[in-house]
Amino acid sequence: MPDPVAPAVVLSDEQRAQLVAWSRRATSANGLAVRSRIVLAAADGLSTSAVARKLDVHVATARRWRARFVEQGLDGLLDEPRPGRPRTVRDEQVEAVITTTLETAPKDATHWSTRSLAAELGLSQSAVSRIWRAFGLQPHRQDSWKLSKDPLFIDKVHDVVGLYLNPPEAAVVLCVDEKSQIQALDRTAPIFPMMPGTPVRASHDYKRAGTSSLYAALDIATGTVIGSLHARHRAIEFKKFLATIDREVPAEYDVHVVLDNASTHKTPAVKRWLTAHPRFVLHFTPTSSSWLNLVERWFGELTTKKLRRGTHRSVRELNADIRAWINTWNDNPRPYVWTKTADQILESIARYCTRINDSRH
Template sequence: MRSRIVLAAGDGLGNTAIAQKLGIAVSSARKWRSRFVADRLDGLLDEPRPGRPRTVGDEQVEAVITRTLETTPKDATHWSTRSLAAELGLSQSAVSRIWRAFGLQPHRQESWKLSKDPLFVDKVKDVVGLYLDPPERAVVLCVDEKSQIQALDRTAPILPMLPGTPQRATHDYKRYGTSSLYAALDLATGQVIGSLHARHRAIEFKKFLAKIDAEVPAELDVHVVLDNASTHKTPAVKRWLIEHPRFTLHFTPTSSSWLNLVERWFGELTTKKLQRGTHRSVRELNTDIRAWIDTWNDNPRPYVWTKTADQILEPIARYCTRINDSGH
């Protein structure tokens, strides 16, 4: 922060402008500019302070960071503060402080997936361009299927929430069959066209396309964003599309379901209805899903896409460069 204050001053900004730009107090900007003018770089260092001297030296800090990043314990996949402290002869709190200072979190692991689609860039630009600048006299629909939705019931009654006690349900359950939901999310309005089937084959997908064709006004073109599932590309589907030229399919890149906005809607359906719901038959499950869709369509909320294709591709390119340079 002290360096940024000096650099901003070098760009000609005054104390007030620097404070506003960096989100600090004007007095802080004034203080460190004055210190730099008086003592140059030495003026940006902390002055000696009274109190207990450091008990953990730079070499020990370096050892903690190196061990954390480059090694693992014999009996685990990652270090804990206790195991690393015992290994290096430090206190647990010292290791914890060093980890916090350098943003190290060995206990955490995040998942990632990079698409290997050779047309990744072109498909991202196509779909994002459709989101940000949809064509006139056309409807843009985000389409996908949520397959194998299970009708589940707990093996014992769910205990209701009480003050100080959350709702409780048994960890085990009984299965009563599955259902598959096809959904088309209207980009502009947030309205959803849904269709439930026992299976999710090309036959069911073609029926769903026919349902979309019946519900979308005939004077509008239909742009469909969907993934690369094999059921979307069968000869029967291709013939149907030739017979209905107002339909245009826009495929997302492989392993890029995050690009299809209907996935966000599926997430809401799961967390608000399916995850904690109980159903003793597929018919009961389907009835519940249809009711949820009807309620959604009574007050639809469209999802607004904000990032441009370049804003998406640039960090991906940086990440690819980073992992390629890591030597792994």
């Protein structure tokens, strides 16, 4: 039964639609959302105390906003003007900043800056900056993306991810790839060490001393790495690396190898070697999908922790440094744990394709 003193709430279709829209603003205007839900519940015939229980608010709160709506309508739910400096940027100007940022570019640049857009629209730079922050706009940033065109993309994703999440028994799963053309670089001047308030300083130019290519196989179960360094990265070097893996992995285990579609992995000589070693099973990742190979994550750590800021006067010195780093890694290996299923990955890609298609770019 409704409260005998509670005023009845009757909504027009327009009022109900507006209240429903406000009730969904859970983050940007939570207070307005709660008030809208109070009125909607009251319009459904609930008593004030029932509304309070349903929405977990105080009875006085439910009574106040119910009465305010009956007296003043939708306007009664809005915040009253507060003391302080009035707004200097109108809604139309905010809209102009957003649409101009998203839909146009300046004549002399690929994207707007706060200064150029402020000059274009007659606003202050700080106003443009505040609007950009409020709406999450960052014209200076650009991300990259690439979608695989492999006709067997779905099957290969299921195959590789299935190995990660449910590896076969009595088998070793290895993620294999080569990091080619690793340069031995030496700075042209001494590197100044870090000091309080000053980072490490190195000259911007360097001397090249040659290149090396690293083949690596990451065991997904243990995190250990089998590595082999070569001067080149042809099919013959890849076949030698397969022989290295064959020696390293105990004979009682099958060997499942995750690798990309490089031509050096499919030559007749490699196929003959695989035929002679039937315990090896290759699982190819889709084209343009290096993110699916876990050894790429390990290559990233090698680059950031050793190669990017390392100095090497010769290829011999570079190779020795890489071998030492691999040995240190294997002393305390850290496996990478794959968590997403193939279906989750494919659903995520589908959502992304839908989003970029809907953007009309």
